């Protein structure tokens with residue numbers, strides 16, 4: 001099998017992506033870590049950045065698994081092969097492999113290239129033979145192959161046959177417009193293998209072994225189409241990391257490799273590479289400056305996250321009852337989400353993730369489950385607020401809420417001054433370890449002022465509070481129902497010495513909702529270091 005990656009060429013054709021040369025070098029290193037066999041680095045001669053990439057890659061990258069591939073077009077119509085500067089640029093890239101794109105749909109030959117069908121075949125023959133004579137391994141991307149085959153099967157096949165006869169290693173059938181469905185792919189691979197075998201005087205098995213597949217995702221079937229081609233015997237498949245690519249994208253490398261390796265048992269990657277999948281996917285997303293798709297097959301952070309109570313109850317018996325593969329195999333993790341859809345098993349498993357054995361306390365387990373359902377019905381959401389969930393569980397186990405302080409009262413005021421300045425000021429009255437403390441602080445908003453005042457009040461007893469930082473603050477207004485007013489939900493992300501944690505607060509009043517989330521945030525952070533007084 002040949003795992004051929006085109007993240008740096010076709011993937012870079014996605015709207016919104018613009019790699020620097022340094023980015024491209026970093027992506028190439030990651031793809032090599034993942035164990036792909038070929039890395040198509042770009043189109044030297046067309047993009048100065050790609051010419052520079054190949055120049056630097058030669059000296060700066062020492063790949064363990066992959067070979068570099070330069071991509072370009074066949075020679076121009078009516079141009080001598082040794083006079084075509086773009087073909088020269090392909091040689092100058094000094095890659096062991098070159099992939100050429102060629103038209104295989106008669107409409108494109110006649111209307112886009114504006115040349116004859118014979119001249120197009122000559123362009124393919126001359127360019128492949130020239131590069132092979134120069135010592136390059138050559139693949140031919142047959143652009144619009146499936147649409148071309150539908151219109152004129154003889155001509156589309158002839159383009160592939162011409163390349164193979166001239167020395168190309170594979171003729172890659174491209175679903176350039178991405179309009180195919182898996183059943184059509186399977187049928188065409190079978191027919192083309194037969195036609196090629198007859199045309200080249202080889203067996204059907206030998207013919208299919210010379211084919212490749214490249215699928216765009218315009219029907220949402222790129223992964224399925226690629227897998228269908230491989231199941232039909234095609235050994236060379238082209239993909240991009242996270243499915244990046246022109247328009248709706250390409251076949252996602254990670255889903256294709258996961259399916260081939262884990263479902264069909266094909267050893268497409270070198271040993272020890274499959275569990276790099278999540279790391280490589282997310283690192284490439286970071287470089288591409290695209291937020292990872294949390295629901296992406298195999299690699300998404302939600303791909304093995306379970307919300308339904310019934311699922312969790314079976315997972316408690318055996319995680320594979322509700323996971324299609326073991327998440328660790330691809331470097332992912334299973335997570336249990338606790339929401340209104342949770343049952344006792346969800347709460348028990350989630351607590352176990354947090355290091356608490358609620359299974360040994362069935363009554364507390366029932367109370368927590370009931371409380372979660374009741375709070376979620378009122379607008380609370382624990383799905384993203386693990387810290388608030390953990391505090392709730394510990395409170396049930398300890399017979400009440402444990403806080404590092406007791407609140408007497410707080411007061412916040414917002415002052416709009418004559419000069420236009422808006423200043424918030426908060427006063428808190430708390431009792432800490434038997435001491436009554438009154439503290440005040442200003443802030444750029446009411447929540448910031450409350451946070452500052454609370455820290456002033458507590459810092460003498462809990463100096464580590466100064467290391468906690470409010471990292472993110474999200475507010476959502478939840479619609480009232482049955483005539484009740486709207487309520488506000490606040491999610492607070494805090495960063496501190498022990499990582500990040502998220503807490504939640506809900507109330508009709510945004511300041512009170514924020515106060516709940518804030519108190520949970522400080523309580524949780526301190527509970528990780530001190531047991532509160």
Ligand SMILES: CC(=O)SCCNC(=O)CCNC(=O)[C@H](O)C(C)(C)COP(=O)(O)OP(=O)(O)OC[C@H]1O[C@@H](n2cnc3c(N)ncnc32)[C@H](O)[C@@H]1OP(=O)(O)O
Pocket residue numbers: 010043045046047073074075076077101102103112113114123143176246
């Ligand atoms: C299906 C795919 O994704 S293939 C990859 C597509 N990627 C890109 O296009 C990105 C890089 N492209 C570029 O930088 C530019 O388009 C270039 C440098 C390749 C060409 O730029 P220009 O010379 O200005 O031409 P332009 O882009 O307008 O048109 C493409 C030319 O290539 C010709 N051409 C298209 N496909 C082929 C082919 N397979 N073989 C030979 N020539 C081809 C066209 O007929 C046209 O020729 P013309 O200028 O004589 O009319």
Ligand SMILES: CC(=O)C(=O)O
Pocket residue numbers: 010101141142143144174175176177214216
């Ligand atoms: C070559 C290519 O990217 C395509 O035909 O889609």
